[in-house]
């Protein structure tokens with residue numbers, strides 16, 4: 001038994017929690033009601049909101065936030081309980097009525113909790129179900145990492161990472177990928193509390209699934225706490241005949257249980273008596289109860305029983321073993337549509353809301369008042385002020401901070417001039433040099449952590465890993481090394497290692513990048529995460545990448561190798577859509593260098609940019625294409641802004657070739673031939689269509705807003721070309737990434753690039769087939785010149 005603390009005459013902790021819960025259900029319902037019924041609606045669209053999902057999670061969230069959580073714990077709340085979280089913050093004085101009244105309105109509280117838009121009270125954004133749950137496990141892994149590396153004061157208590165999950169989230173595969181990965185890394189201090197209402201969006205779930213869940217979690221080293229029945233039902237089951245009642249409820253299919261909950265006491269009685277009319281014990285339990293009392297007893301599930309919940313949570317604080325609570329709940333608990341299978345988007349009518357208000361003693365006009373309608377408002381207010389989570393983590397909210405790591409003006413570099421090498425190899429060598437941790441880069445190298453889904457060696461992280469080691473809480477020997485079996489790679493692990501090796505599941509890479517990229521904010525430790533992945537498999541984890549960017553996590557993603565340049569590997573491994581993805585993905589600055597001198601500039605920029613408040617995550621698309629490296633002056637600012645003239649065009653030139661990435665040599669060859677006829681032709685190296693496009697959009701916007709002098713890098717670069725000039729552009733990626741360039745100054749763009757799946761071949765054959773070799777470039781130039 002946990003301590004039930006008296007608070008004031010007639011009020012103990014459980015009563016106080018019940019009052020808080022009542023306020024949360026009311027405020028969440030009212031927020032949604034207000035948004036849908038009381039605000040002017042200009043477009044006739046349904047505003048929406050999930051009163052049933054909120055009511056389902058309200059008791060769990062009450063027990064957590066008002067009894068268990070400490071200010072430094074971190075929580076991911078299931079997306080559809082967002083309004084409950086807003087209401088919780090409101091009771092703690094951390095949310096305004098204006099924001100709540102503006103739920104789902106521009107500038108108001110977001111439909112689903114958002115770090116970027118709801119401000120510093122939100123630990124993790126949620127929305128794409130499953131991802132927020134899994135993220136807590138990776139955030140906990142990062143907690144172990146920063147503590148093992150001495151980046152935070154060991155006296156600071158370890159945070160618990162808690163997810164309040166909808167049961168349908170357990171259908172998402174990424175949950176199980178994360179469970180496996182968590183097991184490998186021996187994660188701890190993670191709780192997943194499943195709001196087990198056995199309902200998703202469309203329907204009621206199959207029975208007996210809980211058995212599967214329990215087994216799965218236990219197999220992964222988790223403790224599973226099944227919270228099925230509340231205290232009153234347990235007491236009834238303990239009475240003579242109670243065990244038959246328990247058996248009956250246990251066997252009751254989810255859909256029937258839900259339907260009876262919706263129908264109420266009379267239906268319960270009829271159903272129970274139909275099967276057990278002759279059981280004297282059962283009759284003794286149910287006969288004295290009114291229909292209302294019977295309905296209340298039969299829906300006394302543990303996930304709504306504050307005493308059971310707090311007891312179970314408190315007991316679990318005694319260990320750091322990851323724990324899954326399967327808390328049985330009723331979707332829409334206490335509301336008119338409780339248990340109805342169609343209640344996901346169901347909403348109380350104006351009349352039902354009126355009745356609910358009256359039932360809670362809330363006076364019209366006082367709907368937003370914090371403690372309105374409670375029997376002991378002052379005592380509940382005092383109670384809320386006294387709970388651990390009422391303490392502020394920082395004076396300004398739940399965001400921590402960490403000083404930025406100085407980035408040297410130039411990164412240490414291997415000698416590259418004149419060598420034949422690829423950007424992927426260059427990346428490996430530069431990182432390895434940084435890993436020597438000499439001079440200016442010593443501090444930088446301490447804060448870098450690399451991670452890769454089983455492609456660390458094949459993306460050239462090997463030398464870095466050999467220098468800096470593989471991270472694990474537990475030191476483990478490298479059997480091959482110790483056995484003196486020749487291997488280039490050291491795979492022994494230790495708490496001081498700086499590479500986190502992941503299994504092959506790409507979503508886990510992006511979730512770990514998300515967690516690592518929020519370390520300054522969540523853990524108060526500055527981490528510079530670098531994740532490497534085969535470029536095509538960015539698609540495999542794209543929702544998690546989107547999710548990481550949505551939370552404004554800061555990391556460097558290296559996609560390599562890329563494009564059909566990967567030649568013999570074939571179409572499934574050749575990324576063609578990623579340059580376009582790099583343009584359209586918000587809060588991710590995407591680049592594709594062709595040569596290692598550009599790469600060195602961009603890598604340095606990435607370390608700087610990901611630490612700036614106005615910065616973002618960065619994506620480098622690299623290649624295994626081998627090019628002869630140049631010794632040339634480069635304008636770093638131009639490389640970072642997205643393009644630079646390799647051969648500047650003559651003023652008024654009628655044609656230029658623009659290239660991006662691995663096809664540089666083809667473009668150079670074509671230009672040499674072109675200039676025999678068109679001596680003024682220029683050669684533009686595009687390092688980032690993404691940055692160019694963003695700059696162009698920003699300039700257009702600034703001009704619209706009245707700044708007539710606003711301009712941008714691509715406008716300046718293209719200015720020397722004639723108005724009707726042709727630009728033949730080429731990249732190893734979908735040509736749509738360049739097609740827009742023609743709109744900048746009205747010049748004619750002929751964009752070349754593979755727009756069909758790739759196939760196996762060598763570069764010569766493939767570049768010819770997909771029309772990105774020098775002769776295709778020249779053909780396009782001829783066509784463009786003829787059309788002049």
Ligand SMILES: Cc1ncc(C[n+]2csc(CCOP(=O)(O)OP(=O)(O)O)c2C)c(N)n1
Pocket residue numbers: 050052053056078079080127128129165166167168169195197199200201331344
């Ligand atoms: C990846 C993803 N797919 C689909 C949806 C749409 N969706 C939102 S909630 C939901 C069902 C959620 O059910 P559950 O997790 O059990 O939540 P609860 O019953 O507590 O509302 C679905 C399908 C989504 N938000 N994210």
Ligand SMILES: [Mg+2]
Pocket residue numbers: 166167168195196197198199200331
């Ligand atoms: Mg559900």
